[in-house]
Amino acid sequence: MSVYASQLETGSPPSTKRGRRSSPWTWRWRDRLVLACAWTAGLGLCAIAAAIVLYMGYRGIQYLRPGLLFTRPAIGQSQTQTGGILDPLIGTALLTLIGIALAFPLAVACAVWIAEYGRPIWLARMVESSIEIVAGTPDIVLALFGLSIFQLGLFAPLSFRAEGGGVYGRSFIAAGAMMSLIALPPLFAATRDGLQAVPEHMREAAFALGKTRIATIRRVLLGSVRSNIATGVTLGVSRIIGDTAIVLLLLGETLHIETQGPVPVANLLRGTGSTLTSYVYDNSPAGEGAAPQKAYAAAFVLLVFVLGLNLLVDKIGNGSLSSSV
């Protein structure tokens, strides 16, 4: 005879509690060790992350004053005379802007070619591995390569020139060009993955309306991967903000933003400066700076930026920003 649910006793309410399981204490010691390692590693990483954020927050907030963000750095013997971090902040923003402005068209065009054309296949493979090589190159190597390029006489107009007239290969445009290579891989990958995830029927719908492939890409596909592109840009920005080596070698690491020449915008692009990362390096106990406390404050600001951007990436990925399509 079959038993129906209604015939069962209704004494206990439904429970989500799982049934009895074997106890780890009865396991072999090797299995117990693996279990313990898994728990320790997970909890340990949480502890490390918490320690970084809390310690940097503790040291940073101590010296973080609103005035610090709005005064220019100065040369001084004691910590009170060294000014604020305005120039590194502007330098970071400017470098990010240049890097993304250069990387964006390159990465999106590349991703469109790979996802929508991608023929011949050997060429597509070559393009993808080239981007992987760029992604895998250590930033200090990129920086050195950039330095050797921008030191050429050909590129002299693009960089800062000392009084004597020697070409130095250091400028916002030189550093920004190399930064664009840092931002390119994540931006490319995000856009390509987005395009490959667009269902085929979307393209067919556009073709069936008598559209060319390029019109389909411009009007339909790029519109529907907007949130992927936004994710890629955000990832790229956080990579640029966090990079130090390129700044050290190519931006000149000057305390103030120095301009070069009389033309308003070009003189800024040709000029040198510093970013938050190089400021932290210079003023840390490892560098020659006299303001270790301000290094902590700047490091904290940097950390907040990068963590904020990562949060933004998660948010875009979850579609909470893109649901308004």
Place this chain on the structure above:
Amino acid sequence: MRFVADKLDGEYEAGVPPVRTIVLDRPPVPVAPPVRERNPLREPAPSTAGAERLRVSDLSISYGGVPAVKSVSLSIHQGEVLALIGPSGCGKTTLLRTLNRLTELTPSAARAGQVLLDGEDIHELVDTTLRARVAMVFQQPNPFPMSIFDNVAFALREQSRKRPRRRELEPLVIDALRRAGLYAEVSGDLDRPALRLSGGQQQRLCIARAIAPRPEVLLMDEPCSALDPISTGVIEELIGELRRELAVVIVTHNLAQARRVADKVAFMYLGDLIEYGTADEVFEQPRAPRTRDYVQGTFG
């Protein structure tokens, strides 16, 4: 002029397809209704057959050497609905997609034979021109992730070299939505995202998008198979209205639907065209035993 407006949307008895206002932009072609006993439950729509639009002659398609359509010949006339029926994998969809050269997008597809649109070989036409003249509606509603207005305007915009302004496009967009019987439901906010519409509304938006550039032929690949019975009823009624101004080719698995909407029926089996004739002939007096078995539900 206004046509059929018994009941507006809103309450209607369950199971009965809603009757909605469809505004025609020109009076129907005045052709005397032929006397025929079709479906006693439904008054047969007057035939509006006109000139020949598409002629398929001896067309064969194969995918990587495997034949999908085997030397099919048939013709499609202005003002009538041709239903392609047959079991799965019999080449109906391939045939349909060849009519606006979408099969070309599959690299392994090979073709022999001719398709003539108004006497011109469609493979001689520029693909974008052809597809603007032979529009298509797909099985799954597939509006673009943009506003309702932009979805319909997309079809109109790229046709012209100069990008037209919204003010110029608006009457055309509204006209297309009206012909697709969707305007009354969306007139309040054309800037709403198209993906927020219901499935049936999305499919009618796709129809509006397809008919906006005034094509000569409308291809429909199982347009109702992803929809509920009420939306299906709305779309079937719409097909009946649309055929006044263009030729419609519809692929369907639903024999009852083919019977309701079609003037002509083509039955395909394993790539062969087994039977082609008026709906009455194919359903009432099929010549081939295969057709009789299929329309009576013995297999399929």
